[in-house]
Amino acid sequence: xxGVSQSPSNKVTEKGKDVELRCDPISGHTALYWYRxxxxxxxxxxxxxxxNSAPDKSGLPSDRFSAxxxxxxxxxxxxxxxxxxxxxxxxxxxxxGLAHETQYFGPGTRLLVL
Amino acid sequence: KNEVEQSPQNLxxxxxxxxxxxxxxSVGISALHWLQQHPGGGIVSLFMLSSGKKKHGxxxxxxxxxxxHSSLHITASHPRDSAVYICAAAKNxxxxxxxxxxxxxx
Numbered sequence: 294x295x296g297v298s299q300s301p302s303n304k305v306t307e308k309g310k311d312v313e314l315r316c317d318p319i320s321g322h323t324a325l326y327w328y329r330x331x332x333x334x335x336x337x338x339x340x341x342x343x344x345n346s347a348p349d350k351s352g353l354p355s356d357r358f359s360a361x362x363x364x365x366x367x368x369x370x371x372x373x374x375x376x377x378x379x380x381x382x383x384x385x386x387x388x389x390g391l392a393h394e395t396q397y398f399g400p401g402t403r404l405l406v407l
Numbered sequence: 408k409n410e411v412e413q414s415p416q417n418l419x420x421x422x423x424x425x426x427x428x429x430x431x432x433s434v435g436i437s438a439l440h441w442l443q444q445h446p447g448g449g450i451v452s453l454f455m456l457s458s459g460k461k462k463h464g465x466x467x468x469x470x471x472x473x474x475x476h477s478s479l480h481i482t483a484s485h486p487r488d489s490a491v492y493i494c495a496a497a498k499n500x501x502x503x504x505x506x507x508x509x510x511x512x513x
Contacts, residue, residue, distance in 0.1 A: 326500070336450075336493065336503040349500060384450065396440070396501070398450040 295319070297399035299385050305405045306375055314370040314402045318387030325368050326388075326396065327360055331381040339383075342368065343390070375406045410434045411496050413504035420511050426481040428507045430494035439477045440495040441468050444506070450493075453479070484511045 298317045306312050318325050327339040338352040342362045353359070357375075362368040372379055382403050386396040411432045420426050430439070438457040444450045454461050454468040456477070461468050465484075470477040481488055488511050495501040 328501075335505045336495070336501075338500050338502070341500050352500070386450075395452050395455045397452065398442075400449045 297385055297387050297397050299383075299399040299402050301402060302400065303403045303405075305407065307407055308377060309374055311371065311373045312375055312404065314372075314383050314404070316368045316370070316385030316387075316399060318366065318368070318385070319397055320366075322387035322389055322397075323365070324388045324390055324394070324396075325362055326386045327368070327370050328384040328386065329381045330384060330401075331378075334381075336384070339370070372404075375404075377406050380404055380406045409505070410502050411494060411504040413492075413494055413507050415507060416505065417508045418510070420484050420509070422485060422511055422513050424484050424511075426484050426488075426509065426511075428479045428492050428494075428509070430477045430479070430504055432475050432477075432494075432496040432502075434496055434498060434502065436496045436498055438497040439470055440497060440501065441477075441479050442493040442495060444491040444493060446490070448490075453492075455497075481509075486511045486513050 300315045323344045325342045329337045329339055340360045341349040357373045360370045382401040384401045385399040388394040388396045414429050438455050440455050441453040442450050443453050456470050465482045467480040491506045491508050493506045494504045
């Protein structure tokens with residue numbers, strides 16, 4: 294079957310605008326993760342959804358960031374009032390369960406805030 | 408101090424060499440992941456292990472839970488192995504090391 298897909302693949306926006314990034318996980322995967330990789334930096338956890346449980350939002354850097362997962366499948370990461378420091382590659386991953394399961398990564402969305 | 412430390416940060420090897428990348432962590436984990444990221448490419452999960460040793464082709468990963476240490480070995484390295492290798496400690500989420508940039512020269 295298809296892997297994790299993300300859209301758009303690239304997004305250029307102006308400072309202050311809102312952006313929405315989409316992730317389609319592998320069908321049947323109950324866990325979905327969002328990560329960020331800034332230029333020259335390592336991977337950074339943002340948020341984690343597991344089934345119907347409340348999401349783990351502990352990695353979100355500010356209240357401008359939010360995410361939702363509708364119907365236990367597709368997820369949207371929203372960044373409001375974007376700042377230049379939000380420029381990064383945003384990666385989504387999914388797995389069958391908890392963090393000790395193999396995660397399958399999407400290709401990422403490269404966000405550039407001008 | 409980072410919860411997950413990798414060494415070396417950069418590694419250059421000649422084709423055919425045996426390569427070792429090390430990962431130490433300071434947190435309690437349920438598993439440890441090794442990931443591979445090619446330049447401009449996506450991330451691929453290589454191994455997920457919670458004890459002992461796993462082997463896949465020329466890649467071997469080991470973990471010592473008591474010492475909180477894991478190693479990734481590449482035997483008979485090849486230029487196509489050139490990539491960033493990342494270890495990540497799994498608690499209820501992944502905590503990433505900073506990555507090791509490997510360049511294998513022909």
